[in-house]
Amino acid sequence: MKIFDAHTHLNDTPFLGKEQEFIDHARELAVVKMAIVGSNTDLNEKSIALSQRFAELYSIVGFHPDDSKYFNDTTKAELITQLQQPKTVAVGEIGLDYHWDASPRDVQRQVFKEQLDLAHELHMPVNVHTRDALEDTYAILKDSKVADYGGVLHSFSGDREWMQKFLDLGMMISFSGVVSFKNAKDVHEAAIAVPLDRVLVETDAPYLTPTPYRGKQNEPGYTRYVAEAIAKLRDMPVEEVAAATYKNTLEIYGIKED
Numbered sequence: 001m002k003i004f005d006a007h008t009h010l011n012d013t014p015f016l017g018k019e020q021e022f023i024d025h026a027r028e029l030a031v032v033k034m035a036i037v038g039s040n041t042d043l044n045e046k047s048i049a050l051s052q053r054f055a056e057l058y059s060i061v062g063f064h065p066d067d068s069k070y071f072n073d074t075t076k077a078e079l080i081t082q083l084q085q086p087k088t089v090a091v092g093e094i095g096l097d098y099h100w101d102a103s104p105r106d107v108q109r110q111v112f113k114e115q116l117d118l119a120h121e122l123h124m125p126v127n128v129h130t131r132d133a134l135e136d137t138y139a140i141l142k143d144s145k146v147a148d149y150g151g152v153l154h155s156f157s158g159d160r161e162w163m164q165k166f167l168d169l170g171m172m173i174s175f176s177g178v179v180s181f182k183n184a185k186d187v188h189e190a191a192i193a194v195p196l197d198r199v200l201v202e203t204d205a206p207y208l209t210p211t212p213y214r215g216k217q218n219e220p221g222y223t224r225y226v227a228e229a230i231a232k233l234r235d236m237p238v239e240e241v242a243a244a245t246y247k248n249t250l251e252i253y254g255i256k257e258d
C-alpha cells in the first residue's frame with residue numbers, strides 16, 4: 001500500500017531538524033510521498049529546499065490568505081521564480097480566511113485572484129484554503145475557470161452540497177483528519193459521496209491531528225488514519241482508498257513515477 005500526503009507542512013517549526021525521522025515514520029505507515037506547502041516567502045523557500053533534499057517530497061508555494069498582506073511586486077517576483085523550480089507542483093496554499101481575518105478581506109480576494117491568474121499562465125494546479133468563506137471562494141474560482149488548470153480544495157470541512165459545487169467546477173476534494181472526528185457528520189457524508197477519482201488525503205500537519213491521536217501533534221505519517229477513516233465510512237478496504245487517492249494526487253500535481 002502507498003499513500004500520498006497531499007498537503008502537509010514539514011517545513012514548519014515543529015519538524016525542523018527532524019525531517020528524516022518524520023519521513024521514516026511516515027514510510028512505516030505506508031505514507032511514501034508528501035507535498036510540502038508554503039504560505040509566504042520564507043516557508044515557500046523551506047518547502048523548496050526540502051523537496052530538493054528528499055526524493056519523496058514535492059513543493060507547493062504561494063501566499064496564504066493570512067499572509068496576503070505581504071504580497072507585493074517583490075514577493076510576487078520571488079514567487080514566480082519559486083513556482084518554476086522543477087519539484088514545485090502547485091500554487092498554494094491560496095484562498096480566503098474570514099475566520100482569522102489576518103489580512104483585510106479585499107486584499108485576500110485580490111491576492112487570491114492574482115495567484116489564480118499566475119496558475120493559469122503557468123498551467124499549474126492550485127491548492128486552495130477556505131475558512132468561513134465558502135461563498136466568495138466559490139465565486140472567485142468559478143470566475144477564474146479553475147477547470148482549465150486544475151484545483152484542490154484542501155482540508156474539506158463543508159457539507160455535501162458545497163462539495164458538489166466545487167466538484168462541478170472540476171476540482172478535487174482533499175480530506176484531512178477532520179474526517180476522522182466523531183462529530184463531523186457533514187464531512188462524513190461528503191467523504192461517503194465523493195467520487196473515488198476526485199478525492200485526495202492529507203494531514204495538514206502539524207494541525208488537525210486525526211483520531212486516534214487527536215490532541216497530540218500531527219505528522220505526515222498520520223495520513224494513514226485519514227485514509228482509514230474514509231475507508232471505514234465507505235465500508236471499503238483502506239488499500240482501495242490509498243490506491244485511488246495516490247493516483248489522483250500524482251495526476252493533479254502532474255507527477256510522473258519512474
Ligand SMILES: [Zn+2]
Nearest residue numbers: 007037093204
Ligand atoms: Zn495547510
